[in-house]
Amino acid sequence: MSRxxxxxxxxxxxxxxALVGGVAFGAWYVGRPAPNPLKPGxxxxxxxxxxxxxxxxxxxxxxxxEMGQGVSTTWASLIAEELDVDLDQVTVLHGPAAKAYxxxxxxxxxxxxxxxxxxxxxxxLGDVLGHVGKVFDxxxxxxxSSMKDGYTRMREAGASARETLKEAAARQLGVKRNQxxxxxxxxxxxxxxxLSYRDLAVAAADIEPIEAALKPRSEWRLLGKDQPRVDMVGxxxxxxxxxxxxxxxxMKFASVRMNPRLGGGMKHLDASDAQSMPGVxxxxxxxxxxxxxxNNTWLAVQALDAxxxxxxxxxxxxxxxxxxxxxxxxxxxxxxxxxxxxGDADAVPAGATLLEAEYEVPYLSHATMxxxxxxxxxxxxxxxxxxxxxxxxxxxxxxxxxxxxxxxxVEVNVTYLGGGYGRRLxxxxxxxxxxxxxxxxxxxxxxxxxxxxxxxxxxxxxGAVARxxxxxxxxxxxxxDSRIAAxxxxxxxxxxxxxxxxxxxxxxxxEGAFNQPYAIPNYRTxxxxxxxxxxxxxxxxxxxxxxxxxxxxxxxxxxxxxxxDPLEFRLELxxxxxxxAANVLKQVREMSGWTGKTPEGVGRGVAMSYSFxxxxxxxxxxxxxxxSIRIARAWIAADMGLVLDRRNTEAQMFGGMAxxxxxxxxxxxxxxxGMVEQMNFPDYDSVRMHTMPKTEVALLExxxxxxxxxxxGTPPAAAALANAIFDLTxxxxxxxxxxxxxxxxx
Amino acid sequence: xxTTLKVNGKTHAVDLPDxxxxxxxxxxxxxxxxxxxxxxxxxxxACTVHIDGEAVRSCQVPLSDVWGxxxxxxGVGTPDALxxxxxxxxxxxxxxxxxxxxxxxxxxxxxxxxxxTPTDAExxxxxxxxxxxxxxxxxxxxxxxxxxxxxxxA
Ligand code: FES
Ligand code: FES
Numbered sequence: 044m045s046r047x048x049x050x051x052x053x054x055x056x057x058x059x060x061a062l063v064g065g066v067a068f069g070a071w072y073v074g075r076p077a078p079n080p081l082k083p084g085x086x087x088x089x090x091x092x093x094x095x096x097x098x099x100x101x102x103x104x105x106x107x108x109e110m111g112q113g114v115s116t117t118w119a120s121l122i123a124e125e126l127d128v129d130l131d132q133v134t135v136l137h138g139p140a141a142k143a144y145x146x147x148x149x150x151x152x153x154x155x156x157x158x159x160x161x162x163x164x165x166x167x168l169g170d171v172l173g174h175v176g177k178v179f180d181x182x183x184x185x186x187x188s189s190m191k192d193g194y195t196r197m198r199e200a201g202a203s204a205r206e207t208l209k210e211a212a213a214r215q216l217g218v219k220r221n222q223x224x225x226x227x228x229x230x231x232x233x234x235x236x237x238l239s240y241r242d243l244a245v246a247a248a249d250i251e252p253i254e255a256a257l258k259p260r261s262e263w264r265l266l267g268k269d270q271p272r273v274d275m276v277g278x279x280x281x282x283x284x285x286x287x288x289x290x291x292x293x294m295k296f297a298s299v300r301m302n303p304r305l306g307g308g309m310k311h312l313d314a315s316d317a318q319s320m321p322g323v324x325x326x327x328x329x330x331x332x333x334x335x336x337x338n339n340t341w342l343a344v345q346a347l348d349a350x351x352x353x354x355x356x357x358x359x360x361x362x363x364x365x366x367x368x369x370x371x372x373x374x375x376x377x378x379x380x381x382x383x384x385x386g387d388a389d390a391v392p393a394g395a396t397l398l399e400a401e402y403e404v405p406y407l408s409h410a411t412m413x414x415x416x417x418x419x420x421x422x423x424x425x426x427x428x429x430x431x432x433x434x435x436x437x438x439x440x441x442x443x444x445x446x447x448x449x450x451x452x453v454e455v456n457v458t459y460l461g462g463g464y465g466r467r468l469x470x471x472x473x474x475x476x477x478x479x480x481x482x483x484x485x486x487x488x489x490x491x492x493x494x495x496x497x498x499x500x501x502x503x504x505x506g507a508v509a510r511x512x513x514x515x516x517x518x519x520x521x522x523x524d525s526r527i528a529a530x531x532x533x534x535x536x537x538x539x540x541x542x543x544x545x546x547x548x549x550x551x552x553x554e555g556a557f558n559q560p561y562a563i564p565n566y567r568t569x570x571x572x573x574x575x576x577x578x579x580x581x582x583x584x585x586x587x588x589x590x591x592x593x594x595x596x597x598x599x600x601x602x603x604x605x606x607x608d609p610l611e612f613r614l615e616l617x618x619x620x621x622x623x624a625a626n627v628l629k630q631v632r633e634m635s636g637w638t639g640k641t642p643e644g645v646g647r648g649v650a651m652s653y654s655f656x657x658x659x660x661x662x663x664x665x666x667x668x669x670x671s672i673r674i675a676r677a678w679i680a681a682d683m684g685l686v687l688d689r690r691n692t693e694a695q696m697f698g699g700m701a702x703x704x705x706x707x708x709x710x711x712x713x714x715x716x717g718m719v720e721q722m723n724f725p726d727y728d729s730v731r732m733h734t735m736p737k738t739e740v741a742l743l744e745x746x747x748x749x750x751x752x753x754x755x756g757t758p759p760a761a762a763a764l765a766n767a768i769f770d771l772t773x774x775x776x777x778x779x780x781x782x783x784x785x786x787x788x789x
Numbered sequence: 790x791x792t793t794l795k796v797n798g799k800t801h802a803v804d805l806p807d808x809x810x811x812x813x814x815x816x817x818x819x820x821x822x823x824x825x826x827x828x829x830x831x832x833x834x835a836c837t838v839h840i841d842g843e844a845v846r847s848c849q850v851p852l853s854d855v856w857g858x859x860x861x862x863x864g865v866g867t868p869d870a871l872x873x874x875x876x877x878x879x880x881x882x883x884x885x886x887x888x889x890x891x892x893x894x895x896x897x898x899x900x901x902x903x904x905x906t907p908t909d910a911e912x913x914x915x916x917x918x919x920x921x922x923x924x925x926x927x928x929x930x931x932x933x934x935x936x937x938x939x940x941x942x943a
Contacts, residue, residue, distance in 0.1 A: 111885030111923045271882065278887030279878040280871070281823020281862035285888060288822035296817050321806045339805060340826075341813035412827050412835060412888040412922045461825070461888030462922050494828045690882055694928070698885055701924025724832040724920060733913035735926040 093122055093200045096208075096244040101133045101228060107189045108433040109274055110463035111698070112753045113691040114189045116272045120265045120687065121193055125201030125258060127225040128240070130265070135273045190687060191656065191749050195257075202255040204247075211247035212238045269690040274459065286431040286458045289418040291487040295324060297479050298343040299490055300350070301332035303499050304357035304717035306576060309333070311353040317346040326350070327482045334479045340491050357717030358576040363506075366714060367403065370508050370573040373528040378569035380548030383557040386565035388512075388524040395514040395521055398604050400597055402511070403778040404589045404761075405711035407504035407582055410727055413461020414497040415472035419480035420487040421446060426453045426477055431460030433468040437540060441470040442477040464702065465581035469502050469539070498727060499719040502580025503712055505530040505573075509556075509593035514565075515605035520616060522565040525556050525597070527590060531572045535579045555590030555758050560621035560653050561598070561613075583702055584754040587654040591758025592707070592765070592779065595650035599766045600775065608639040609766065610649045610662075617651070623682040623746035624653060627660040630680035630741050635662040645675075646771025652758035657683045657750030661700060663736065663763040665771050671788040672768060674704065677736040682743040683750035692752045693740040699756025700738070705729035707761035708787050711780050734788055792852050796821065797864030807853035812836045814852050815861060823862035823891050827920065834919030837892040838862075844899035846918075862891040865898060873943060874898050877936035885923035893919050897933050906937050 095102040105118035119135040205225055212230035213220040215238070224231045228240045260267070277283035302309060312333055314326040322342035327334040333350055337343035360366045391397065417430035419442075426446055432438045435455045443453040460467050476490040492500070507529035514522035533551045534544035549570060557568035582588055602612035610632055617624040628651055631637070641647050644667040651660040664676040679696050686692050709728040713720045721727045765776040768785060781787060791802045794814070801819050810829075815821045815838070827835030829848045836847040841857030866872030871879070874894055884890045893916070900907055900915040907915065912933055921929070 111887065113885075269882075271879070272884075274887065275879050275882060275884055276868050276871075278884040278890050279875045279894060280866060280868050281821075281891045282868060283887055284822075285825075287826065290820055290822065339809060339813050339817045341809055341817075342806070410922060412825070412833070412886065412920065414826070460886060462886045464922075491826070494830070694882070694885060694925070697927060698924040701926070702922070705922075705924075723830050724828045725830065729920055729922060730924065730926075731920060732916040732926050732929065734917075735924065738927055 093197060094126065094204045096204075096240055096247075098241055098244070101128060101240060103133050103135050105135055107193075108431065108457060108460050108463055108467065110431070110433070110460035110467065112189075112695055113272050113274075113688065115274060116270050117190065117688050117691065118193050118197060119273065120270055121197035122201040124263055124265045125198045125255075126205050128228040130270060130273060132228050189753075191751065194685075194687075194749060198257050199254075202257055203252050206253040206255040207247045207250050208240050208243050210250050210253055211243045215243075215246065266687050267685075268688070270688055272691065283459050285413055285461045286418065286429060287413055287416045287461065287489070287491055289429040289458060289489060291418065291420065294418070294487040294489060295336050295483065296338065296340040296343055297327075297334050297336040297488050297490045298340060298347055298493060298496070299329070299332055299334040299475050299479070300347045300352070300496060301329075301475075301500055302354045303719065304354055304361070305500060305578060306358050307717070308355035309352060310355055313351040316351075317349040320346045320349060322346075325483065327479050329475065329478055332475070334475070334490060336479065336483060336488055340489075344493050359717070360575065361717035362715060363713045366575065366577075367506060367508065369575055370506060370528050370530070373571040373573040374508075374510065374526060376571065378526070379531070379572045380550070380553055380557075380570040382548060382550060382553055382568060382570070384567045385563070386522075388522055388565045388567035390522075390565065392514055392516055392521050395516040396604055398511075398513045398515070398597075398600055400511050400600060400777060402509045402593045402596060404507050404592060405713065405779060406506040406579075407588075407706055407710045408498050408501040408712050408721070408727060409462070409464045409466035409504075409582055410498065410724070410729075411460075411462030411464060411466055414492045414494055415466070415500075416489065416491040417473045417476035418487060418489040419473075419476040421477070421480040421484055423484060424448070424452060426480065427456070428453065428473055428477060428480075429456040429458055430473055430476070431458050431463070431467055432470070432473065433460070433463050433465070434470070438470045438473050442473045445474040445477045446481045464583040465585070466502060468536075468581055471500075471502070494724070495722045498712075498721055498723060501712065501719075502535075502578050504582030504588060505532060505579040507589040507593075509589070511593065511597040513597060513601050515601050518605045518607050518612075520561070520563045520598070520601050520605070520612070523561070523563045523567075523597070523601075524565070525568045525594065526571060527553055527556055527568070527593065528571040528573055529589065530575050530577065530579045532579050532581055532585055534572065536581065539578070551586045553586060553590065555584075555587030555652055555654055556594050558653065559594055560624040560658065561616040562618075562620040563616060583699065584654055584757040587652060587754070587758040588703070588706075591650070591652040591654070592761040595652060595759060595762030596765055596775075596777070599648070599650075599762070599769065610637055610639065613649065613651055621658075623743070624651060624658040626743055626745050627651060627658050627680040627682050630743060631660045631662045631678045634680065634739055634741060635664070635676075635678040637662060641770060644771075646767045646769070648763045648766025648768070648770055650759035650762035650766060652755070652762075654755045654758050655751035656748060657681055657752065657755040658746075659696070659755045659759055661759045661763040663760075663767045665764070665767045667771060668788060671786050672771065673788040674730075674734060674736045674764065677738040677763075678741075679738065679756065680741040680743060681752075681755060682746050683752055683755075684744060684746040685749050686742045686744055689742055692742055695752045696740045696742075696756040697738045699754060700760045701730050701735060703757040703760025704736075704764060707764050707779055708734075708781050728789065794819075794852075794855060794859065796859040797861060798858075803852065805852060808851045810848050811838070811850040811852060811855055811859065812847040815847060815859075821861050821863055825888055825891055827889070827892075832918075832920070833889070833892070834896055835889050835892040837895040837919070839895060839899060842899065842902060844896050862895060865894065872898075873939040874901065874932075874936040877932040877939055880935060881928045881932040883925050883928040883932050885925055889919065889921045889923075890925075893921065893925075893929055897929070897936070901933070901936060901940060905940060907933065
């Protein structure tokens with residue numbers, strides 16, 4: 044093992060910390076221990092921040108946001124596999140906001156390499172860099188990183204707890220630890236005596252943690268097999284608690300209205316009519332918006348409608364056209380990044396066919412089914428807050444700041460998320476609830492946004508423009524030169540989090556463009572950042588969400604210009620570069636029975652995107668139905684190296700694709716007079732039961748490294764659809780949403 | 790002015806203005822939070838409940854207009870006593886974020902009550918008002934077919 048590797052390994056495993064009533068150890072250190080966030084009571088032992096065993100129960104902690112991706116189940120399975128317990132014997136909880144739950148894999152993604160060609164050494168470097176995650180207090184669920192992050196750490200946590208429990212049993216029985224077995228939360232002695240983990244917990248707490256080798260894959264009982272999701276029964280009986288379902292004694296219901304010109308101030312507020320409306324208890328002037336506290340959410344919204352506000356101007360160009368002018372103007376400045384520059388992209392190979400194209404995609408809303416909301420109770424020296432959130436440690440410090448408390452005085456309770464998709468990485472809705480709670484000291488308040496408020500106050504996926512140049516010769520791609528202009532998600536988020544945009548090349552901005560596994564001799568990607576004071580944020584797959592569409596549309600144009608079958612063209616480009624990318628293409632070719640030919644009235648398109656460590660190929664079939672275009676069928680193949688739960692991962696794939704198709708067909712946030720023009724779902728439609736294609740998913744395990752699952756299904760979706768529409772109509776879609784240029788079935 | 794309402798077999802006296810939608814009576818007054826708020830304008834189906842067995846968008850029914858007995862997801866089955874349709878949902882591991890699923894199940898239950906063996910086209914027709922941003926549609930469809938079989942056997 045390299046020196047770097049040793050350091051990385053050691054820093055994860057060394058050390059233990061004694062706590063009142065127990066011991067916490069292992070698995071989360073970076074040189075110096077973070078405080079263990081679980082404070083065990085009498086008779087309980089916190090084995091590390093992920094396992095807690097008491098006389099009555101075994102609790103596994105999944106400090107990741109459950110927003111539908113099944114993370115709590117798979118995370119718990121990692122621990123349970125090594126601990127030798129079954130999921131029906133444990134309770135799975137979201138962890139409290141705590142530094143010990145930093146996300147190392149996500150920060151590892153910061154390395155500006157292409158990802159797929161990382162050597163083992165670079166992977167180790169990525170791990171070490173991942174420690175920065177702790178320094179930034181990053182407990183967050185995003186970047187499709189949870190399984191990469193937890194895969195080794197959680198199994199180690201389980202193994203260590205198991206061996207320590209065995210040691211406790213060994214001492215009690217007077218036998219050697221290696222004579223003992225474990226099964227279903229029990230230690231079994233050679234003579235058949237069984238000791239339950241729960242009875243051994245307190246004794247085990249006095250023992251130095253013991254490291255253990257991990258089980259080989261061939262011995263896995265849980266991992267790699269479909270596990271019933273631990274959140275499923277609650278979600279089909281209406282008993283799961285989402286943020287909006289929190290109910291506290293004496294709780295009031297509030298709603299909020301912020302300046303529809305995002306970030307503009309408030310000049311004048313007249314709430315005299317609202318004050319006396321039914322159910323209204325208090326009007327709260329937030330400085331940049333207003334909240335009404337009532338005895339019912341709907342009554343609060345009615346009262347908001349009766350409030351007259353004179354709003355300040357938008358700090359950004361007020362019309363969409365002017366915004367896109369500003370985005371295009373970014374091409375005139377120096378690029379922020381040139382993260383790939385293979386060969387000579389400026390040279391024109393003699394005899395080559397040249398192509399140029401410009402593509403445009405709109406701003407997008409996350410439109411989570413559960414509108415933004417948070418519940419808070421402020422008692423003067425303490426703030427408790429309940430919300431679905433993907434980054435609770437940031438959430439905690441920002442809410443603390445909003446009410447003038449120390450971070451430690453704020454308790455964040457993470458509920459289920461009624462959709463996240465990146466929107467709940469933000470803290471704006473928590474800050475608003477905290478301020479309203481401060482105005483209602485001693486009374487818990489739930490602040491729920493109307494759908495209209497939610498849609499108008501997003502942290503939008505930025506609108507983006509791409510300019511591509513390419514050359515094909517003798518049926519092959521020789522040059523791919525892409526330039527991407529948009530506001531920077533990274534800078535916008537950094538501004539909100541730490542008040543500074545950060546420096547250096549923005550990798551996220553060009554991911555999905557610069558790092559595609561295509562062997563094209565002249566391959567360059569440059570990123571251009573548009574400056575505008577409109578908040579933009581992470582939207583499922585972030586930069587890949589637009590770069591996947593841009594790149595895979597242009598690759599298709601190149602294939603057509605080269606007179607080649609678009610799938611074979613891609614296969615030839617991926618095979619010499621990275622086999623797993625070729626493998627997913629072959630897989631969809633086989634599943635879809637791709638021949639390159641379609642009957643009259645049917646069109647097929649293919650796209651392949653590599654994102655978050657996972658290559659995904661999608662084939663989409665569209666049919667002409669009395670002049671309307673129906674998305675009839677889809678085939679998806681993904682290779683994430685190791686599939687921990689196939690059924691759940693399949694759902695992430697077709698769900699991710701549906702999310703991409705919804706946006707491709709119908710999604711856009713546009714501005715007029717500084718205000719978002721879309722108000723509610725009728726203006727922001729999605730794929731529905733009758734417009735969702737019949738879909739097949741294949742999951743491969745041919746690559747060496749472990750890739751993500753929550754996002755990679757999204758990037759190829761729009762391009763596969765656009766390419767299919769081109770195949771059907773002969774008209775090349777170069778802007779989204781497609782509903783403006785094509786008659787889509789709705 | 791108090792209005793009387795029968796929900797899941799239990800009578801509630803509610804003291805709220807007449808125009809408050811049933812959704813907000815259920816959620817904020819009676820404390821039945823299984824019924825969800827998604828849009829408030831009849832475009833997502835998250836708030837679907839039954840009134841006298843018929844699927845309705847509770848965000849569109851003012852308190853004073855509630856014309857019959859209300860059934861919410863909590864009245865369909867509980868974690869300890871699951872209804873066949875809920876079992877079918879679990880068997881197919883339908884839910885992702887889960888937020889839309891109460892409404893999906895209530896809509897599907899009323900479809901199955903009227904039409905015990907719906908075809909794919911009939912499912913398309915009945916379910917297209919129920920949005921799922923997570924895209925769980927293929928499994929909702931499979932679960933409806935399974936529920937149909939389970940209910941026939943019962
Ligand atoms: S909340 Fe009633 S249909 Fe959306
Ligand atoms: S499961 Fe998330 S919206 Fe349907």
